[in-house]
Amino acid sequence: MEKARIAGLVHDCARDLPPDVSRKLVAQWGISLDEIEVAEPKLIHGPLGCEYARRQLGINDPEILNAIRFHATGRVDMSLLEKxxxxxxxxxxxxxxxxxxxxxxxxxxxxxxxxxxxxDQKLLFLIKKGAMIHPRAIDARNSTLMHCRVAREALVKGVD
Ligand SMILES: [Fe+2]
Structure with a gap:
């Protein structure tokens, strides 16, 4: 619970940085971004927030850092804290x-x-907005469906 409190409080720590500051920190801290993250700057605050939390806020717990890093897209096999x-x-x-x-x-x-x-809500929102979808978000959804019967059943229920 303590980790969830901390991750919840700081997960958006890099969200409201001015774009030029974000770009500067990404370069300065050697954060590698893929082409979708570059094309959809909103996605940068996950990986940048992870580094910001580590370097500026002194958070070293890998579970908390990964929850921050992947909160915008999710990923395959998310940990309990990431979920x-x-x-x-x-x-x-x-x-x-x-x-x-x-x-x-x-x-x-x-x-x-x-x-x-x-x-599902997030992917539908991005499609309606005409935004790009990060492949990690697709993989994350497939992973949830692959590993979780309850999730598959919820989806079928929702379609009816
Ligand atoms: Fe966020």
């Missing part, structure tokens, strides 16, 4: 999109069920 932060980010009180109440309710019942709902 918790990803889902919490999707359903925090400031979120008002259609269906958020259902996901909040699912989160109280089963984390993987809530996770697949969040992943």
């Amino acid at each position: 918790v932060i990803y889902v919490a980010d999707c359903i925090e009180p400031g979120r008002v999109y259609r269906g958020v109440a259902n996901i909040r309710e699912a989160a109280g019942r089963n984390l993987d069920e809530a996770l697949i709902m969040c992943q």
Whole structure:
């Protein structure tokens, strides 16, 4: 719980940095970005936030750092803490999109069920917006479905 508190508090620590500062820190700290991260600058705050938390905030716990790093896309075989932060980010009180109440309710019942709902919601949102989708987000969704019966069942239920 302590790790979740810390990761929850700092996961967006690099989100509101001015773009020129973000670019400078990425170069200065040697953070390697792939072409999708470069093309969709919003994605940079995950990997940059991870380094920012380590270097500027003194956080060295790899679990917390990975939860920060992957909170925007998810990834294959997410840890429990990564799932918790990803889902919490999707359903925090400031979120008002259609269906958020259902996901909040699912989160109280089963984390993987809530996770697949969040992943679907995020992918649909990006498609509607015409934004690029990071392949890691697709892989993350497939991984959730591959490993979790509850997530697959939730998806089938949602389609009906
Ligand atoms: Fe974020």
